[in-house]
Amino acid sequence: MDKGLRVAMAIGDAGGISPELAAKVIADPDANLDDLMIFADRRVVEQGAEIAGVEISIPTVSLDQLDGPLPEGSFLVDMANCDPATVKKGAASAEGGLASVQNFRAILLASNAGYADIAFFTPFNKSAMRLAQSDYVDEIGFIDATIHPKESGREFNVLDEVWNARVTSHVPLSAVAGLITEDKIYNSLCLTNKIMKGAGHPDPRIAVAALNPHAGDGRNFGTEDDDILHPAIERARAENMLVTGPVPSDTVFVRATRGEFDAVMTMYHDQGQIAMKLIGFDRGVTLIANYPFPIVTPAHGTAYDIAGKGIADLGATRNAVNLGRKLALMDRGGSRKASGEPLSLLVSRALDPDQKWETV
Incomplete structure (x- = not known):
């Protein structure tokens, strides 16, 4: 990976293929990702690795360690927000939706504060997210309500x-x-x-x-x-x-x-x-652009029909990260500097169930 660029990665719906995609991309040598900041429940990622049949080795930071020195290279912020035993594979659930919402907020807040250059997420399910947050409509409305940009974004699909x-x-x-x-x-x-x-x-x-x-x-x-x-x-x-x-x-x-x-x-x-x-x-990628940082995800969905089978294809996931990296390099030519707002505070805001997020 291009040095100096950090990818903030949110694990999507635990009931779909997101956990195994996340484990595969962490373990994939061809992805060349050595600067990931992953927001997820560690147990979900471990479940994904078991399903995918891969081994992952990545430092984990608990919530009470966020104010201390962070590991060099890639690491996982254990959000401790989704016990995979409570999430049925192949179905939308409030538990999976809530963790998706919280992980998504975390990468948006962290990227907007300059802790990362690219926000990337494995697939969400809007129905599950609405079970957790009834006013959730789509990603653009949620981004606007979370980071309050000067201009709203626009969604693009990119295929080759x-x-x-x-x-x-x-x-x-x-x-x-x-x-x-x-x-x-x-x-x-x-x-x-x-x-x-x-x-x-x-x-x-x-x-x-x-x-x-x-x-x-x-x-x-x-x-x-x-x-x-x-x-x-x-x-x-x-x-x-x-x-x-x-x-x-x-x-x-x-x-x-x-x-x-x-x-x-x-x-x-x-x-x-x-x-x-x-x-x-x-192969397709969804790009949400016109924000201070690129936001990317595979263009396919949570694929409930094949969840838990270990056969999810990594192509679109890898393409999404590569496009985000390309855009970040062209836009800034290097890493952004953090705003000074503690990462622990941003994660606490992302996890706060009483926090009201006005949709726009």
Whole structure:
């Protein structure tokens, strides 16, 4: 790993494949990770190692040791917040959801305070997290409520050389058309262009996927593509962005995978997610960008159907960490300095069950 960059890692849902993925990445020599700060219950990681059939050797820091000298290289902060014996494999639970929420808060607070350069988490399950915190909606809302950034972030999916951005995300399909505006599309294009440049694409070629079949077919199948998408695209082009569209969504990913576009901007969640996961389910990465540090995770979910079988593929997990590292290096060129707020205090805040986290 590039020296000076630390990865804050949260273990996700203990009922899914997160524990074995975490154990595999800790033990994987090809991952080249020698500066991990892992937030998890030690027992969950040990269970994951047993399931995965790997041996892990990593220093553990208990909560009452956080104010003392921290180990060099990688270490695990034992959150002591999830007895795996209480979590059923292959199912959402309040116990697994609560630990996921707490571990996620910890990496966000630690990264925002400068203790780490990259925030990475193995898969969460939103249903389980809502069992623990009823107002949990999605990761972006939770990040905003936790670190109170100047600007909200945006979720991208990255698969090999193809990126997927979207204008709306975790909303009902019935609400999508009413949420799409010219300004939202234009602002999404500006942010995508900026983030991709920061990731090493000097002039990203962005295709905008049409909302309606055949891009509206000359207004026969809807007017949004002509009246909303097209003006936003023209505004972006006027700013010298390389934007094409609206492109019918049933062909846009074919063209992107053939090298015509670097990114596809879709109007809603599944319009892009279905295509990306069909193209490479075990390789894709979710990037949550526009925050002071990159936040990355495998694009696949908790895979309850194979939890506990030891067959979870490490590809997307390794790709997620590598993308986070690349972005952190390009953004800062080196390690951030801690703010001075004690790590013990940040972890206490993450674990506090009475702490109120306002959603935004």
